[in-house]
Amino acid sequence: MSGPTTPGYAFRTLATSGAARAGLLTTPHGEVETPTFMPVGTQGSVKTMSPDEVAATGARIVLGNTYHLWLRPGPDVVAELGGLHGFTKWPHAMLTDSGGFQAFSLADRRKTDEDGFVFRSHLDGSKKVLTPEVAMQVQGKIGADIAMQLDICPPGDASRADFEAACARTTRWARRCLAAKRADQAVFGIVQGGTDPALRKAHAEELAAMPFDGLALGGFSVGEPIQRMHEVLVEVAPTLDPERPRYLMGVGTPYDLVRAIGAGVDMFDCVLPTRNARNGQALTRTGKVVIKQARYRTDPSPLDPTCTCPTCAAGYSRAYLRHLFLAGEILVLRLFTAHNLHLYGTLVREAREAILAGRYEAFARDWLAGLEAGSQAAT
Amino acid sequence: MSGPTTPGYAFRTLATSGAARAGLLTTPHGEVETPTFMPVGTQGSVKTMSPDEVAATGARIVLGNTYHLWLRPGPDVVAELGGLHGFTKWPHAMLTDSGGFQAFSLADRRKTDEDGFVFRSHLDGSKKVLTPEVAMQVQGKIGADIAMQLDICPPGDASRADFEAACARTTRWARRCLAAKRADQAVFGIVQGGTDPALRKAHAEELAAMPFDGLALGGFSVGEPIQRMHEVLVEVAPTLDPERPRYLMGVGTPYDLVRAIGAGVDMFDCVLPTRNARNGQALTRTGKVVIKQARYRTDPSPLDPTCTCPTCAAGYSRAYLRHLFLAGEILVLRLFTAHNLHLYGTLVREAREAILAGRYEAFARDWLAGLEAGSQAAT
Numbered sequence: 001m002s003g004p005t006t007p008g009y010a011f012r013t014l015a016t017s018g019a020a021r022a023g024l025l026t027t028p029h030g031e032v033e034t035p036t037f038m039p040v041g042t043q044g045s046v047k048t049m050s051p052d053e054v055a056a057t058g059a060r061i062v063l064g065n066t067y068h069l070w071l072r073p074g075p076d077v078v079a080e081l082g083g084l085h086g087f088t089k090w091p092h093a094m095l096t097d098s099g100g101f102q103a104f105s106l107a108d109r110r111k112t113d114e115d116g117f118v119f120r121s122h123l124d125g126s127k128k129v130l131t132p133e134v135a136m137q138v139q140g141k142i143g144a145d146i147a148m149q150l151d152i153c154p155p156g157d158a159s160r161a162d163f164e165a166a167c168a169r170t171t172r173w174a175r176r177c178l179a180a181k182r183a184d185q186a187v188f189g190i191v192q193g194g195t196d197p198a199l200r201k202a203h204a205e206e207l208a209a210m211p212f213d214g215l216a217l218g219g220f221s222v223g224e225p226i227q228r229m230h231e232v233l234v235e236v237a238p239t240l241d242p243e244r245p246r247y248l249m250g251v252g253t254p255y256d257l258v259r260a261i262g263a264g265v266d267m268f269d270c271v272l273p274t275r276n277a278r279n280g281q282a283l284t285r286t287g288k289v290v291i292k293q294a295r296y297r298t299d300p301s302p303l304d305p306t307c308t309c310p311t312c313a314a315g316y317s318r319a320y321l322r323h324l325f326l327a328g329e330i331l332v333l334r335l336f337t338a339h340n341l342h343l344y345g346t347l348v349r350e351a352r353e354a355i356l357a358g359r360y361e362a363f364a365r366d367w368l369a370g371l372e373a374g375s376q377a378a379t
Numbered sequence: 380m381s382g383p384t385t386p387g388y389a390f391r392t393l394a395t396s397g398a399a400r401a402g403l404l405t406t407p408h409g410e411v412e413t414p415t416f417m418p419v420g421t422q423g424s425v426k427t428m429s430p431d432e433v434a435a436t437g438a439r440i441v442l443g444n445t446y447h448l449w450l451r452p453g454p455d456v457v458a459e460l461g462g463l464h465g466f467t468k469w470p471h472a473m474l475t476d477s478g479g480f481q482a483f484s485l486a487d488r489r490k491t492d493e494d495g496f497v498f499r500s501h502l503d504g505s506k507k508v509l510t511p512e513v514a515m516q517v518q519g520k521i522g523a524d525i526a527m528q529l530d531i532c533p534p535g536d537a538s539r540a541d542f543e544a545a546c547a548r549t550t551r552w553a554r555r556c557l558a559a560k561r562a563d564q565a566v567f568g569i570v571q572g573g574t575d576p577a578l579r580k581a582h583a584e585e586l587a588a589m590p591f592d593g594l595a596l597g598g599f600s601v602g603e604p605i606q607r608m609h610e611v612l613v614e615v616a617p618t619l620d621p622e623r624p625r626y627l628m629g630v631g632t633p634y635d636l637v638r639a640i641g642a643g644v645d646m647f648d649c650v651l652p653t654r655n656a657r658n659g660q661a662l663t664r665t666g667k668v669v670i671k672q673a674r675y676r677t678d679p680s681p682l683d684p685t686c687t688c689p690t691c692a693a694g695y696s697r698a699y700l701r702h703l704f705l706a707g708e709i710l711v712l713r714l715f716t717a718h719n720l721h722l723y724g725t726l727v728r729e730a731r732e733a734i735l736a737g738r739y740e741a742f743a744r745d746w747l748a749g750l751e752a753g754s755q756a757a758t
């Protein structure tokens with residue numbers, strides 16, 4: 001097997017620079033240049049943003065949360081309105097997670113066994129059963145381009161035995177997901193194994209033997225030291241089947257992206273840029289602007305004078321943004337979200353250009369130095 | 380006296396149709412075609428909307444609330460950032476209220492005497508004194524194109540003696556405001572008098588004798604029967620000096636606008652379209668869509684199939700908007716605000732076209748019939 005196997009999907013690497021790769025992922029909803037960052041559209045919208053605005057940040061694929069959409073409005077409603085594309089009017093590619101991670105972290109009275117998860121909805125307490133088959137059925141109705149297999153994701157401090165058991169069950173669930181998937185929907189497998197490179201590689205080989213359209217690295221950024229994550233990524237990511245896209249789930253900061261792209265990762269998602277935005281934190285190449293701080297009370301400069309996002313380009317001053325934030329005005333949440341997603345879009349675009357030019361190492365050195373200088377200035 | 384007296388300001392009537400007028404208000408920040416509706420930007424933003432989006436609804440003048448901006452971020456901060464235009468990046472005309480109405484309705488432990496209002500900030504309890512001179516000083520620093528005089532606005536059920544006293548004090552404060560105003564800022568006088576046409580007319584004559592740039596009708600929609608308001612408007616509005624713009628403060632519904640424009644009113648402001656939007660109520664030519672209703676659960680149609688606003692043009696279904704509203708997603712507040720303000724923008728634009736064509740009566744009949752049909756369908 002090599003590359004995506006679902007009709008309508010393809011992935012090819014256009015250039016490498018060290019372990020970093022510049023690629024092109026083809027989906028029924030257009031091409032996605034990689035490396036790429038997927039903004040998170042939890043409940044059918046990237047919080048505060050219209051689809052046009054999300055696309056203007058450079059994003060060509062977004063992530064939807066199956067758990068949330070399953071509970072509300074429900075997969076049948078989404079399907080009746082034309083699937084998640086017709087429902088939300090996002091015209092580009094989409095991926096949904098399996099719902100397992102949130103069933104585990106958000107739901108009440110959850111229980112796990114070989115068949116799947118049993119949990120109570122955090123909205124109305126109703127009992128739900130999430131098996132590999134249900135995960136595929138629900139994601140099939142929601143109808144994103146790419147679905148994720150149901151997996152077992154232990155916490156960062158789990159035991160060796162737990163990590164091994166998680167890999168084994170995730171492999172068994174992988175087979176069930178592939179058997180239950182919609183023929184026209186791509187599915188990615190999820191590599192577990194904690195911070196043990198050998199366990200990760202062995203699990204990756206098991207999954208790579210199956211006809212997945214992509215391979216994801218799950219179970220990172222779940223409590224382990226972040227430097228340990230990067231050490232493991234450097235060892236593991238380059239060994240994943242090069243013919244398929246590599247997706248690092250739920251990660252991370254701009255620092256994490258620069259490092260992980262260098263290790264050969266192609267796809268990312270994270271709530272950090274959108275969540276930080278709503279907390280009044282603007283991310284820049286040189287660190288954070290925490291807008292509530294009194295130092296910005298009469299500051300006439302934009303969030304980042306070098307930024308070309310709509311927020312900075314419109315010339316909104318830090319003083320105005322601070323006022324809106326303290327006054328609880330919704331406008332500022334949009335303005336920060338647009339800015340933060342623009343930074344992520346810029347980061348992956350510049351990373352890609354650097355890879356295509358064969359100079360990723362220099363690019364990474366510059367970005368990491370900027371971020372480092374910013375974090376020192378802030379302390 | 381005739382027309383605005385402040386340099387840089389002018390008003391002229393281009394056409395009339397019955398008592399209705401189509402005019403042009405010139406300000407240092409551009410021309411405003413009248414009749415016009417001013418979206419309310421309480422704290423320096425029209426809630427949820429960017430300036431571009433507000434302008435796209437057709438609005439060329441917005442209203443800022445002096446009370447809120449005075450308490451936070453404070454007039455000196457606004458002035459330092461270039462006044463309300465520089466602060467908010469709204470490039471068109473702006474008007475601020477005097478702060479008196481909100482000092483009276485929002486503040487704690489307020490007291491009124493001949494000098495002005497004394498109140499405690501609802502934010503931090505600090506003591507504030509709002510005199511006619513302070514109202515002009517604060518509005519001067521905030522720097523909108525048009526300021527409003529400080530006035531006394533009795534509740535709708537006040538006694539005849541209270542209404543008379545309010546007119547008398549408002550007249551005295553009018554003189555003090557004109558003496559204290561910035562030379563380059565327009566100021567409107569505010570006619571009081573409750574629902575007594577004779578009292579209203581007498582007060583209007585007193586104010587028209589002063590060099591105000593416009594005349595406002597305050598103290599409407601404060602608890603009196605709405606039909607009584609319209610009866611009084613029909614008697615009073617046409618008698619206001621025709622050389623100056625006429626502004627009906629804090630009113631109202633689409634029905635109210637159609638009626639009041641017919642009585643000769645040129646300018647309106649109201650929180651209704653923006654506030655209803657945030658409550659999930661979309662206004663249309665034929666009544667309201669209350670989006671939380673179960674009937675919209677799988678409704679694929681837009682809010683109003685005849686509407687050309689960005690929300691309806693993008694094709695967002697009522698089912699999707701309902702989902703966003705129930706899920707608490709901010710995006711829907713923007714989408715509804717854009718739709719509602721677009722309706723108001725459309726109403727005043729079409730009213731103007733009808734006046735210019737000499738057929739306002741037919742226009743009003745059609746709009747009122749549509750609204751009436753909608754309100755009957757809803758019951």
Ligand SMILES: [Zn+2]
Nearest residue numbers: 307309312339
């Ligand atoms: Zn920016």
Ligand SMILES: [Zn+2]
Nearest residue numbers: 686688691718
């Ligand atoms: Zn609309």
